[in-house]
Amino acid sequence: MPFNVSMDxxxxxxxxxxxKARAALQQQEREISFDFAFKRDQSSLETKASAVFDxxxxxxxxxxxxxxxFERGQKFYSILxxxxxxxxxxxxxxxxxxxxxxxxxDAMLPPExxxxxxxxxxxxxxxxxEPLVSxxxxxxxxxxxxxxxxxxxxxxxHVNIFDEFYSSEDFMLYSDFRRSFPTGxxxxxxxxxxxxxxxxxxxxxPERTVNSVWxxxxxxxxxxxxxxxxxxxxxxxxxxxxWNLVEDGISYAEIRFAMHxxxxxxxxxxxxxxxxxxxxxxxxxxLNQEKKKIEERxxxxxxxxxxxxxxxxxxxxxxxxxxxxxxCLKQEFPDLICGFxxxxxxxxxxxxxxxxxxxxxxxxxxxDLGLHLPLILHAGETLDDGGDTDSNLYDAILLQSKRIGHGxxxxxxxxLIEICKQRDxxxxxxxxxxxxxxxxxxxxxxxxxxxxxxxxxxTINTDDPGF
Numbered sequence: 001m002p003f004n005v006s007m008d009x010x011x012x013x014x015x016x017x018x019x020k021a022r023a024a025l026q027q028q029e030r031e032i033s034f035d036f037a038f039k040r041d042q043s044s045l046e047t048k049a050s051a052v053f054d055x056x057x058x059x060x061x062x063x064x065x066x067x068x069x070f071e072r073g074q075k076f077y078s079i080l081x082x083x084x085x086x087x088x089x090x091x092x093x094x095x096x097x098x099x100x101x102x103x104x105x106d107a108m109l110p111p112e113x114x115x116x117x118x119x120x121x122x123x124x125x126x127x128x129x130e131p132l133v134s135x136x137x138x139x140x141x142x143x144x145x146x147x148x149x150x151x152x153x154x155x156x157x158h159v160n161i162f163d164e165f166y167s168s169e170d171f172m173l174y175s176d177f178r179r180s181f182p183t184g185x186x187x188x189x190x191x192x193x194x195x196x197x198x199x200x201x202x203x204x205x206p207e208r209t210v211n212s213v214w215x216x217x218x219x220x221x222x223x224x225x226x227x228x229x230x231x232x233x234x235x236x237x238x239x240x241x242x243w244n245l246v247e248d249g250i251s252y253a254e255i256r257f258a259m260h261x262x263x264x265x266x267x268x269x270x271x272x273x274x275x276x277x278x279x280x281x282x283x284x285x286x287l288n289q290e291k292k293k294i295e296e297r298x299x300x301x302x303x304x305x306x307x308x309x310x311x312x313x314x315x316x317x318x319x320x321x322x323x324x325x326x327x328c329l330k331q332e333f334p335d336l337i338c339g340f341x342x343x344x345x346x347x348x349x350x351x352x353x354x355x356x357x358x359x360x361x362x363x364x365x366x367x368d369l370g371l372h373l374p375l376i377l378h379a380g381e382t383l384d385d386g387g388d389t390d391s392n393l394y395d396a397i398l399l400q401s402k403r404i405g406h407g408x409x410x411x412x413x414x415x416l417i418e419i420c421k422q423r424d425x426x427x428x429x430x431x432x433x434x435x436x437x438x439x440x441x442x443x444x445x446x447x448x449x450x451x452x453x454x455x456x457x458x459t460i461n462t463d464d465p466g467f
Contacts, residue, residue, distance in 0.1 A: 034455040056087050072444055076432050077200045093248055096300070100245065100253040102405055102428035102461035104309070104343070106225055108241050108255070109466045111196040114227040115189060117236060118174065123147050123270050125156065125171035126192075126226075133164050142219055143195055145226025146171060149270040196220045196227075198467045203436045210383065210438040214345045217437070220467055230266045231274065231282070238286040246294055246301050253304040254338055254376070257283075259325065260311045261318040276325055280306065280333055287336075305338035307376050312342040312350045319355060323362045330366075330373045339376035339402065346381050351388040352395035359399055374402040381406035383439060403428055403459075408439050410456070411447035417456055426457040433463035 013021065030036055042050070064082050065071065083089050118124050125148050128141045148156065148171060159170040162180055181188035202208065202216045228237045245253055257280075264273035265282075274282075287303060294301045308329065310322040323340075330337040340362070342355065352359075359375065366373045379396035382389040390409045393416055397404075407427040410416060420427065429448045431440075440446050451458055 032455070034452050053091070056091070060086065060088055075204055075442060076435050077203060096249050096251060098251060099459070100250045100255075100461060101403065101426070101459045102430055102463055103253065103255055104464055105241065105255050105257045106221060106228065107464035107466045108462075109237065109244060111193055111224050111227055111466065112189075113240060113466075114233055114237060115193070117233050118145065118227050119178070121147060121230070121232075121268070122175070123150070123153055124174040125153065126161070126174045126177050127168065127171045128161050128166075129168050131164050131166035132161050138191065143192060143223055145174070145223065147230045147266045147268065147270040152270065192223075196224050196467070198436060203438075208438055210347065211345075213437050214348070217464070217467065218345075224466075229264070230270075231268045234265045234279065235282055235286055238283050239290055242287065242290045242294075242301075242304070245304070246299055251300050252302040254307055255304050256307045256309040256341055256343060258311075258343070259308050259322065259329075260314055261321055276329060277332060280329055280336065284333060284336055306333075306336055307339040307341050308337060309341045309343045312344045312346070312352075312355070312378075313348060316358070319358050323358060323365075326373065327362070327365060327369070327371065330371050331369070334371075337373065339374050341376050341378060341405065343378055346378065346389045346392055347384065352377065352379065352392045352399070353388065356395060356399070363399075375399050376403050376405065377401040378405035379407060380404065380409040381434075381437075381439070382409055384409065385412060397423075397425065401425065406430055406434070407451075408434055408447065411450045417451070417454055420456055421454070424457055426459055427451060428461050429458050430461045430463035 064079075124145060126143050126145050128143045130137050130141045132138055132141055152171075153173070156171045157173070159172040160166060160180070161172045161177060162182075178185040178188040181191070183191075198213075198216055198220060203213060228234060241255075259276055264276075265279050266273055283306070291301065291303060308322075308326040310319065310326075314322070326337070326340050342352070344350075362373075363375075365371075375396075377392075377396045377399065379392040379401070380390065382392075384390040390412070393404070393407065393410060393413060397416060397419055403426045404410070404420070405428045407429070410420070410427060419425070429446075429451075431443055431446050431448060434440050434446060435443060448458060448460075
């Protein structure tokens with residue numbers, strides 16, 4: 001829209017003329033806003049609902065300010081206690097939300113959800129990076145959970161993590177670990193959960209960096225996988241994820257499943273690792289079962305699809321293996337597998353440019369086979385400006401990524417912004433994740449507001465809500 005309000009420096013306004021010019025300038029900007037057409041064309045019922053919502057929002061802000069000292073610019077973790085009694089959150093949970101397009105399966109639910117099942121598994125074991133013999137070791141030690149076969153369990157029956165001569169490669173029976181924990185079984189559970197959930201001090205410490213928070217997240221992921229990467233837990237966790245989506249009013253989701261070469265699910269007896277085909281078959285079976293129950297309750301849920309997520313930091317051989325695996329799974333589950341991504345910290349290296357030959361070859365194979373398996377790539381989740389990590393955005397666009405995960409640094413690229421608008425490349429925005437990982441200091445400073453102001457297609461997502 002051409003700008004037509006006179007702004008000549010020599011213009012002398014009367015007070016009334018200035019007010020008129022100011023109102024015209026504001027109106028022109030409103031008319032190029034991304035939501036202008038929606039607001040203009042909304043029904044009378046929608047207008048009334050919006051007015052009611054605004055009144056609730058203003059009243060809640062005043063209540064939070066007086067009760068909790070709430071101010072704009074506070075950190076996410078700081079306002080969590082106030083959300084427990086939030087009318088806005090209750091409304092948001094009940095409202096239909098369309099699609100959730102950026103989330104990681106292993107981190108969709110809080111870890112305490114799966115802890116009771118792990119406690120019931122008689123062959124669940126735990127190891128730690130160091131013996132737990134001092135306050136310092138309890139603070140620094142990182143556990144890992146795993147089901148062991150009967151043979152391995154017998155070989156480890158003597159292991160005691162609380163012995164100063166404990167070896168970090170050995171597993172202790174989890175039930176024995178809980179019984180032997182210095183502060184009892186409840187203390188053992190609390191200690192384990194504290195190692196999985198991102199702590200406030202980890203996210204907001206004055207010494208924190210993007211890299212340090214990523215290290216915490218990677219440790220959390222490794223520990224949490226032990227709670228859900230065995231067959232019965234995998235099945236139950238899938239069911240819980242589905243109902244969590246339904247209860248939050250999300251009618252459709254595309255979920256990133258960690259499917260790299262070493263990412264497996266163990267059989268309940270600990271004797272073998274399930275193939276990726278078996279893992280996805282379980283997901284498909286549970287999804288079909290639960291969709292019938294959802295329909296019986298007259299709820300709206302169109303299911304979810306899987307984005308095959310490999311690690312960007314894998315070896316070239318592993319990348320080629322995962323590409324072939326993804327293609328085979330797409331052929332086996334054509335209605336369930338919907339995309340391919342590379343996950344992991346972008347700043348850690350291995351930019352998209354390194355993988356261009358393999359990704360181009362993958363696209364050619366898919367064309368030759370008549371498969372629709374688009375790339376849906378993480379790119380621009382960084383504070384980098386002009387370097388290899390920031391430049392992942394160029395490669396994501398040239399590789400015809402269907403959407404861009406995070407795209408945090410996109411606001412620095414005016415040409416790429418225009419390309420995203422022209423091609424309808426949606427940006428999968430994850431505001432709370434970006435704050436907790438140290439990319440932005442507070443929600444109000446997030447570049448999503450700049451992108452929306454320029455009418456860049458954006459979706460708002462949870463990323464890793466369980467942590």
